[in-house]
Amino acid sequence: MPKPRHDSFLISCFLSIFALACFFAILFLALRSPASCQPELHQQLTQINPAGQTEDGADTIYQKTLPDHRWSQPVCAVTAKRTPYSLYLDGVLLHEYTPGAFDHGGMIHWISLPERGLAGRVLTVSASSEELTVLAGDYSDLILHYRNVNAATLIFSGLFLLFGILIGLLSLGARAAIGAKRLRTLRYLSALVLLVSLWISMDSAVLQMVRISGAIMYVLAMYAFMAMPLFMIQFYRSMMDEDSRLLRLLYRLHLLNLCICSLLQALDVAPLHKMLLLTHVLMIITLLSLLRLLIARLHSEFHWEARLMLSGFGALGCCCAVGFLDYYLWGKRLYRIYFSVGILLLVVSLLAVSIGYVYQEMVKSSQMRYYQKMANTDLMTQLDSRTAFEERVRQAPILNGSCACIVMDINNLKQANDTMGHSAGDELICSAAECILSVFKPLGCCYRMGGDEFAILLQNITESQVNRALLQLELCISRRNLTQSFPLSVAVGHAMGQDAPIEQLFREADADMYRNKSQMKCHAIEL
Numbered sequence: 001m002p003k004p005r006h007d008s009f010l011i012s013c014f015l016s017i018f019a020l021a022c023f024f025a026i027l028f029l030a031l032r033s034p035a036s037c038q039p040e041l042h043q044q045l046t047q048i049n050p051a052g053q054t055e056d057g058a059d060t061i062y063q064k065t066l067p068d069h070r071w072s073q074p075v076c077a078v079t080a081k082r083t084p085y086s087l088y089l090d091g092v093l094l095h096e097y098t099p100g101a102f103d104h105g106g107m108i109h110w111i112s113l114p115e116r117g118l119a120g121r122v123l124t125v126s127a128s129s130e131e132l133t134v135l136a137g138d139y140s141d142l143i144l145h146y147r148n149v150n151a152a153t154l155i156f157s158g159l160f161l162l163f164g165i166l167i168g169l170l171s172l173g174a175r176a177a178i179g180a181k182r183l184r185t186l187r188y189l190s191a192l193v194l195l196v197s198l199w200i201s202m203d204s205a206v207l208q209m210v211r212i213s214g215a216i217m218y219v220l221a222m223y224a225f226m227a228m229p230l231f232m233i234q235f236y237r238s239m240m241d242e243d244s245r246l247l248r249l250l251y252r253l254h255l256l257n258l259c260i261c262s263l264l265q266a267l268d269v270a271p272l273h274k275m276l277l278l279t280h281v282l283m284i285i286t287l288l289s290l291l292r293l294l295i296a297r298l299h300s301e302f303h304w305e306a307r308l309m310l311s312g313f314g315a316l317g318c319c320c321a322v323g324f325l326d327y328y329l330w331g332k333r334l335y336r337i338y339f340s341v342g343i344l345l346l347v348v349s350l351l352a353v354s355i356g357y358v359y360q361e362m363v364k365s366s367q368m369r370y371y372q373k374m375a376n377t378d379l380m381t382q383l384d385s386r387t388a389f390e391e392r393v394r395q396a397p398i399l400n401g402s403c404a405c406i407v408m409d410i411n412n413l414k415q416a417n418d419t420m421g422h423s424a425g426d427e428l429i430c431s432a433a434e435c436i437l438s439v440f441k442p443l444g445c446c447y448r449m450g451g452d453e454f455a456i457l458l459q460n461i462t463e464s465q466v467n468r469a470l471l472q473l474e475l476c477i478s479r480r481n482l483t484q485s486f487p488l489s490v491a492v493g494h495a496m497g498q499d500a501p502i503e504q505l506f507r508e509a510d511a512d513m514y515r516n517k518s519q520m521k522c523h524a525i526e527l
Contacts, residue, residue, distance in 0.1 A: 045137035062125035073139040074113040085127035102215035134159030150331040155342040160197035192231040199224035222272040312349025316342040401460040404506035410452035412490040491517035
């Protein structure tokens with residue numbers, strides 16, 4: 001068989017996926033481009049910036065005199081990032097916040113304001129840091145504002161969700177064509193992508209528009225982020241022929257990290273976000289370890305997979321480095337975007353590798369099925385071969401219910417070969433096979449045991465049905481003999497049983513066939 005073009009197929013898949021990613025990126029840029037023909041949506045929103053510090057310097061004051069805007073549902077939206085604060089209107093306390101163990105850092109706090117008489121009144125927020133974002137305005141305008149601000153988050157989350165579902169469907173569709181190991185590879189990749197989608201959506205404030213609990217969002221975001229390296233490691237391990245002790249160790253370290261963080265959170269010793277540094281360190285070590293293993297595979301027979309994965313992990317490493325800088329030094333403004341871009345590039349490369357593996361396994365599987373069919377099929381008659389009969393006896397040696405075995409042998413085949421040539425003998429064998437298939441194929445399995453001998457296995461059948469089928473076989477042979485110069489004659493023997501072993505029935509049917517063959521010879525001599 002011709003050698004499949006793995007490289008060209010892989011390149012086509014990679015380019016298709018890359019084009020799809022570029023489409024979504026361009027769509028995102030188009031959504032973010034300004035529309036000059038439309039009015040500004042949030043022109044009546046008021047942002048309250050730090051106005052100074054308290055006299056003792058302990059707190060930062062955010063203060064603003066509210067303008068004369070007619071807000072139908074006035075609210076103050078505060079993104080506190082787990083910073084305690086107090087909100088006052090003309091010196092009267094309206095709201096006070098103290099962070100809890102399960103508070104989401106990106107949650108927006110919505111504080112209702114009086115619907116009338118806001119113009120000229122002073123809104124003051126006292127907090128212990130300058131990391132707060134304080135906005136005042138109409139509730140609907142603020143929702144539109146946060147939706148536009150989180151447009152990139154929505155796009156990346158939806159893109160990863162789409163990729164995860166498609167990869168999961170691919171694993172289900174390829175279930176019958178690839179082995180369990182390759183199937184695990186696709187499942188690990190699908191789980192990784194879905195976790196990324198969950199983390200992006202839960203780590204941002206966008207989903208609170210549908211009123212999901214902030215504590216639930218916090219827990220899901222933290223666990224999704226900490227579990228991502230587990231599936232990344234398992235994906236790589238499922239592709240390797242030999243397991244790596246280093247990857248096993250890293251997998252257990254990440255599991256241990258999850259257990260420790262969960263225990264400390266449950267005991268109220270330290271919240272999950274306070275222990276992210278350890279997770280980040282483990283992620284960096286894991287990334288460097290995977291890069292080292294991939295570099296070692298560049299000179300192996302899997303060099304093209306290693307190159308693709310190396311490029312993906314390299315892109316992830318660069319984006320993660322920028323993301324860590326933003327998280328720890330630059331104010332946590334765009335770290336999700338940096339991580340998302342890096343993971344998207346990694347997923348594209350891993351998906352290309354996975355598709356290549358699926359394609360190779362499908363080719364191998366089709367070749368295996370072809371060779372198995374060649375081994376189990378008699379090419380001359382298209383009946384199952386003796387090898388298939390022996391495999392049936394090995395796998396399922398008992399015929400179920402009321403069962404039967406029929407054995408047939410062509411009479412006078414040697415005479416036909418001697419007088420009319422081997423082509424005439426082959427024609428007799430094929431004619432006998434055609435008659436057997438036409439009568440017994442709907443009822444059971446038909447085998448050519450070799451030469452001019454045939455066997456038929458029947459399950460859940462009565463003796464009257466067997467006798468009726470044998471009469472139909474005689475009629476089929478008689479009709480065939482009307483148009484042929486050399487008549488076809490077969491000796492038939494059969495044996496019946498109840499949940500009987502195939503080998504026992506075959507011996508009894510074979511003995512019955514030889515008795516029938518002797519009777520036919522004696523009858524021919526008498527004539």
